[in-house]
Structure formats: structure tokens, C-alpha cells
Amino acid sequence: MKNTKTILPVVCLLLASCALVSHIQAKKDMYAETCTKTDNYGTIDAYEVLNIENKTTFKAAEYIDCNDGRNIVVVTWEGVHDKATANLAAQVMTKFFTHFHAAEDVQYLLVPEESAKNIFVYKFEAKVPTRTKISL
Numbered sequence: 001m002k003n004t005k006t007i008l009p010v011v012c013l014l015l016a017s018c019a020l021v022s023h024i025q026a027k028k029d030m031y032a033e034t035c036t037k038t039d040n041y042g043t044i045d046a047y048e049v050l051n052i053e054n055k056t057t058f059k060a061a062e063y064i065d066c067n068d069g070r071n072i073v074v075v076t077w078e079g080v081h082d083k084a085t086a087n088l089a090a091q092v093m094t095k096f097f098t099h100f101h102a103a104e105d106v107q108y109l110l111v112p113e114e115s116a117k118n119i120f121v122y123k124f125e126a127k128v129p130t131r132t133k134i135s136l
Contacts, residue, residue, distance in 0.1 A: 048084055
């Protein structure tokens with residue numbers, strides 16, 4: 001009886017993680033079909049400031065020229081989805097653009113309706129500086 005009590009929660013966690021991974025993979029496949037994936041992708045480990053032992057591995061991939069004209073970056077991770085990991089995901093975005101688009105002025109925005117548990121979708125575009133004509 002004790003083994004059943006131990007095994008049941010473990011099986012439930014495994015099933016839940018399989019469902020989450022398949023949901024994330026389906027989202028990524030959707031973008032791969034409707035957009036062009038660039039060579040700008042990677043994995044980064046992020047650590048919580050208050051508890052350095054808590055590490056989350058994030059994956060980010062850039063897709064451009066989507067059917068609707070957008071350019072997006074998709075950030076995914078496994079594990080908990082809480083305020084701390086959401087903040088870490090935002091930091092991953094900053095590092096992503098600093099690394100891959102260092103010379104560009106890029107503006108990005110989270111797309112809430114496409115984001116879900118353990119997947120954030122950011123729409124981005126290069127900002128063109130506006131100049132004001134001054135009459136002397």
C-alpha cells in the first residue's frame with residue numbers, strides 16, 4: 001500500500017510533464033511551419049539571485065517573416081512557472097537581444113495571448129530613430 005501512495009504521485013507528475021512538453025513542442029512546430037527559423041537560438045542557464053542553487057534552463061529561438069508579418073522569439077523552459085521564472089525569462093530576452101542583435105536598436109513585447117505555461121512569445125522589430133527637423 002505504501003508503494004502505491006508513492007508511485008501514484010510520481011506517475012501523475014510524469015504524465016503532466018509529458019503533456020507540457022508536447023504542448024510546447026506543438027507551439028514550436030506551429031512557428032516552424034508559418035515562419036522562418038533563424039540561426040539565432042540557444043540555451044542559457046539562469047540562477048535565482050536569492051537562492052543560487054535554483055537553476056532553470058531556458059531555450060530561445062528566433063523566427064522571422066511569419067505569415068502575419070511578425071518577427072518573434074519563443075522562450076521555453078521546463079520546471080516551475082512562477083514569478084521568479086517569469087522574471088528570469090525576461091532577463092533571458094535581454095541577453096538574447098544583447099547577444100544576437102547587439103548593434104541594433106530592437107524593441108520587443110510579450111504576446112500574452114500566445115504565451116502559456118513555460119512558453120513566452122515575444123514580438124520584436126528594429127526601432128528606427130525618429131528625427132525632428134529644427135528650423136534655425
